Amino acid sequence: MSRVWTAALVIIGDEILSGRTQDKNIAQIAQWLNVQGIRLKEVRVVADDEEAIVEAVNTLRARNDYLFTTGGIGPTHDDITVDAIAAALGVPVVIHPEAEAMLKAYYAKIGKEATPARMNMARVPEGADLIHNPVSGAPGIKVENIHVMAGIPHITAGMLEGLTGTLEGGKPLVSVTVGAFSPESEIADLLRAVLKEHPDVALGSYPFFKDGNYGSNFVIRSDDEGKATACAEALADGLREAGYDPKVGGL
Amino acid sequence: MSRVWTAALVIIGDEILSGRTQDKNIAQIAQWLNVQGIRLKEVRVVADDEEAIVEAVNTLRARNDYLFTTGGIGPTHDDITVDAIAAALGVPVVIHPEAEAMLKAYYAKIGKEATPARMNMARVPEGADLIHNPVSGAPGIKVENIHVMAGIPHITAGMLEGLTGTLEGGKPLVSVTVGAFSPESEIADLLRAVLKEHPDVALGSYPFFKDGNYGSNFVIRSDDEGKATACAEALADGLREAGYDPKVGGL
Numbered sequence: 001m002s003r004v005w006t007a008a009l010v011i012i013g014d015e016i017l018s019g020r021t022q023d024k025n026i027a028q029i030a031q032w033l034n035v036q037g038i039r040l041k042e043v044r045v046v047a048d049d050e051e052a053i054v055e056a057v058n059t060l061r062a063r064n065d066y067l068f069t070t071g072g073i074g075p076t077h078d079d080i081t082v083d084a085i086a087a088a089l090g091v092p093v094v095i096h097p098e099a100e101a102m103l104k105a106y107y108a109k110i111g112k113e114a115t116p117a118r119m120n121m122a123r124v125p126e127g128a129d130l131i132h133n134p135v136s137g138a139p140g141i142k143v144e145n146i147h148v149m150a151g152i153p154h155i156t157a158g159m160l161e162g163l164t165g166t167l168e169g170g171k172p173l174v175s176v177t178v179g180a181f182s183p184e185s186e187i188a189d190l191l192r193a194v195l196k197e198h199p200d201v202a203l204g205s206y207p208f209f210k211d212g213n214y215g216s217n218f219v220i221r222s223d224d225e226g227k228a229t230a231c232a233e234a235l236a237d238g239l240r241e242a243g244y245d246p247k248v249g250g251l
Numbered sequence: 252m253s254r255v256w257t258a259a260l261v262i263i264g265d266e267i268l269s270g271r272t273q274d275k276n277i278a279q280i281a282q283w284l285n286v287q288g289i290r291l292k293e294v295r296v297v298a299d300d301e302e303a304i305v306e307a308v309n310t311l312r313a314r315n316d317y318l319f320t321t322g323g324i325g326p327t328h329d330d331i332t333v334d335a336i337a338a339a340l341g342v343p344v345v346i347h348p349e350a351e352a353m354l355k356a357y358y359a360k361i362g363k364e365a366t367p368a369r370m371n372m373a374r375v376p377e378g379a380d381l382i383h384n385p386v387s388g389a390p391g392i393k394v395e396n397i398h399v400m401a402g403i404p405h406i407t408a409g410m411l412e413g414l415t416g417t418l419e420g421g422k423p424l425v426s427v428t429v430g431a432f433s434p435e436s437e438i439a440d441l442l443r444a445v446l447k448e449h450p451d452v453a454l455g456s457y458p459f460f461k462d463g464n465y466g467s468n469f470v471i472r473s474d475d476e477g478k479a480t481a482c483a484e485a486l487a488d489g490l491r492e493a494g495y496d497p498k499v500g501g502l
Contacts, residue, residue, distance in 0.1 A: 014455050017291045018426065019281030020470060021457065023274060026296065030270030040268045042303065043296035045277065048455075052293065075436040076456040077443050117439030136465075152458065175269065185326040188368035192328050204265050204299070205327040206272065207403065214387075219271060 005169045006041040007033050008060035012071040012081050013151055014048050024153040025070045032160045037169030037223070038066060048072060053084035061088075061145055066167060071151030073138065075117040081148060082141070086125035089144065096124040099139050106137035132162040171223040176232040179251030180244040181215040183207070190238045191218065198231035200224065210251065217250045256420045257292040258284050259311035263322040263332050264402055265299050275404040276321045283411045288420030288474070289317060299323060304335035312339075312396055317418060322402030324389065326368040332399060333392070337376035340395065347375040350390050357388035383413040422474035427483040430502030431495040432466035434458070441489045442469065449482035451475065461502065468501045 009029055015021040023045070030040040041064055046052040053069075061067040072081035086093045099122035107114045121138040124130075131140030131147065135158040141148035147163070149156045180187075184207045195203050201222040208215055218235055222228040232248055239246040260280055266272040274296070281291040292315055297303040304320075312318040323332035337344045350373040358365045372389040375381075382391030382398065386409040392399035398414070400407045431438075435458045446454050452473040459466055469486055473479040483499055490497040 011294075014453065014472075015457050015470070016277060017281055017294070018424075018455075018470075018472065019278045019283075019285060019291070020426070020455075022278045026267060027270045027273045030268055032270075034270060040270070041298065043262075043268070043294075045294035047292065074456070074458060075439045077439065077446060078455055112434075112437075115436065115439075118436040120439075121436075152460075154460075173269075175271070183363075185366065185369040185372075186363075188327045188366075188371075195328060202265065204269075204271075204329055205325070206266050207325060209403075209405075219266070219269070221265075221269065 003170060005038040005066075006064045007038050007066040007068060008041055008064040009043045010053065010056045010060060010067065010069045011043065011045040012048065012053055012069055012084075013045070014078070016045050016071075017047055025149075025151070025156055028153060028157060029068055029070075029160070032164075034173045034175075036164070036167050037172045038167065039173065048078045048080060050080055050084045050087060053081065054088045057085060057088040057146065065145065067146045068149060069146065070149045070156055073121065073140070073148060073150060075120050079120075082123050082125065085141075085143065085146060085148060089125055091126040093123050094126045095122050096128065096130060099124065099130055102130075102139060103137055131159050134158040134162065173221055173223055174225045174228050175219055175221045176228045176248065177217050177219050177250030178232050178235050178239070178246050178248055179215065179217040180239050180246040181213045181251070182239060182242070182244045183214040184216040187216070187239065187242060190235075190242060194231065194235045194238060197234060198227065200227050201231045203231065203235075208251070215251055219250075254421060256289040256317075257315045258289050258317040258319060259292055259315040260294045261304065261307045261311060261318065261320045262294065262296040263299065263304055263320055263335075264296070265329070267296050268298055276400075276402070276407055279404060279408060280319055280321075280411070283415075285424045285426075287415070287418050288423045289418065290424065299329045299331060301331055301335045301338060304332065305339045308336060308339040308397065315396075317396050317398065319398045319400060321400045321407055324372065324391070324399060324401060326371050330371075333374050333376065336392075336394065336397060336399060340376055342377040344374050345377045346373050347379065347381060350375065350381055353381075353390065354388055382410050385409040385413065424472055424474055425476045425479050426470055426472045427479045427499065428468050428470050428501030429483050429486050429490070429497050429499055430466065430468040431490050431497040432464045432502070433490060433493070433495045434465040435467040438467070438490065438493060441486075441493060445482065445486045445489055448485060449478065451478050452482045454482065459502070466502055470501075
C-alpha cells in the first residue's frame with residue numbers, strides 16, 4: 001500500500017465559534033487536498049487566543065505532513081495568527097521584504113496610503129516564504145510544514161489555486177457515490193457484507209430526507225479507482241436485489 | 252465578573268473531512284449556546300475512528316462545562332459514536348429500555364420492522380439519559396456532561412429545541428454589529444482606541460467585499476447589553492468622524 005499523506009486544519013476565529021459566520025473553508029480545503037493526494041485528517045476551530053492557537057498548531061503539525069490555518073492575518077487587533085505561529089515555532093516575527101514591497105505596490109496602485117496597520121501584513125515568522133494572494137494584496141505564509149491562509153473563503157480559494165501541484169502527495173482520492181431511497185437502517189447488513197468483500201475501500205453512509213422520502217448516499221473512497229468502482233457496482237447490485245433503484249453518482 | 256460557562260463540540264464524520272458535506276452544526280450549535288448563556292470555546296472535527304474520538308472527547312470534556320458531539324449515531328457500520336463515548340468514559344454499552352420501547356413504537360407506527368440494525372440505535376453508554384428526537388425516532392444521548400446529537404442538521408435542531416433551558420449557564424451573550432464600507436486596514440487604529448476605552452467587551456472585525464466595495468462588520472460581544480451598546484455607539488461616532496457612514500445592525 002502506498003504512503004498516505006495527511007493534513008490538518010486549524011481555523012482561527014471567534015466569528016466561527018460565535019456562530020456569526022458559517023465556515024466554508026473546511027469543505028473547500030478538504031476538496032482541494034483530495035485532488036493533491038492528501039487527506040484532511042483533523043480540524044480544530046480555536047478562538048483568537050494565542051495559547052489556544054499554539055496548542056493546536058504544535059499538536060497537529062507534529063502528527064501530519066501538512067498543517068493549514070485560516071483566519072487572523074488581517075491588519076486589526078484581533079489578527080494574531082502570525083505572532084501565534086511564530087510563538088509555536090519559537091522564532092521571532094520579522095518583516096518580509098518581498099511582502100513589504102508587494103503591499104506598498106498594491107496600495108500605491110489602488111491609491112491608498114501604506115499605513116502602519118496595513119504594513120503589519122508584511123510581518124511573518126522568521127524563515128517564512130510567501131503564498132501569492134491574487135485577490136487582495138496581503139499574502140499567505142508558508143513556514144516549515146505550515147500554510148497560513150486567509151479567513152475569507154474566496155481569498156483562500158485564490159491562494160489554493162496558486163499552491164496547486166506544489167505539495168508532495170500520494171494518489172488522488174477517488175470517490176464514487178451510490179444513492180438510493182433506502183433508509184440506511186434497512187441496508188446496514190448489506191453494507192457490512194459488501195465491505196467485507198471489498199476491504200480496501202472506505203464506505204460511508206450518509207442518510208438524507210428528500211421529496212418526502214428517506215434515503216442514503218453511500219460514498220466509496222479509495223486511491224484505486226478500479227477498487228472503488230468494483231465496490232460501487234457490488235453495492236448497486238445488492239440494492240437492486242433488495243428492491244431499490246440505486247443511482248451511481250448519488251441522489 | 253460572573254462565571255463564564257463554556258462548551259466544546261466534537262464533530263464526528265469522514266463526510267466533513269472529505270469535503271463531501273458542508274458542516275452546518277458548528278454555527279447552529281454556537282448560536283443556540285449563546286442564547287443559553289454558554290460560549291462555544293473550541294471545536295474539533297475527527298474521523299470515524301475510535302481512538303481519535305476518545306482523544307478529543309476526553310480532552311475537551313475535562314476542560315469545558317459541556318461537551319457536544321454530532322454524527323455517527325445511526326444504524327450503519329460507520330456509526331461508532333456510542334462505542335467511542337463509552338470507551339472514553341470507561342463504561343460498558345447497554346440497551347436503554349426507554350430507547351428500545353421508543354424505537355419499537357416508532358417503527359410499528361411507520362409500518363417497518365424493528366431490525367437488529369435499527370435496534371442498535373437503543374444502545375447507550377451505561378448511565379446515559381435520552382435526548383428527545385422529535386424528527387426521526389432515534390434519540391440523542393446525555394451522559395455526564397456529554398450531549399450526543401445527530402449529524403443531520405435538522406435532526407440536531409429538533410434535539411436542541413428540546414434541550415432549550417435545561418442547561419445551567421450564565422447571562423446570554425449579546426452582540427451588536429456596526430458595519431461600514433471602511434476597509435478594515437483604514438480603521439485598525441480607531442478599533443484599538445475604542446477597545447481601550449471599552450475593555451470589558453470583545454470586538455471582532457470581519458471584512459467583506461460587497462457591491463464592488465470593501466467594508467467590514469465590527470461585532471461587539473458582551474454579557475452586558477449596556478456595555479455592548481455603549482461600545483457600538485463610540486465606534487459608530489468614530490467611523491462618522493473618519494468620514495464613513497456606519498450602520499448599527501451591520502452591512
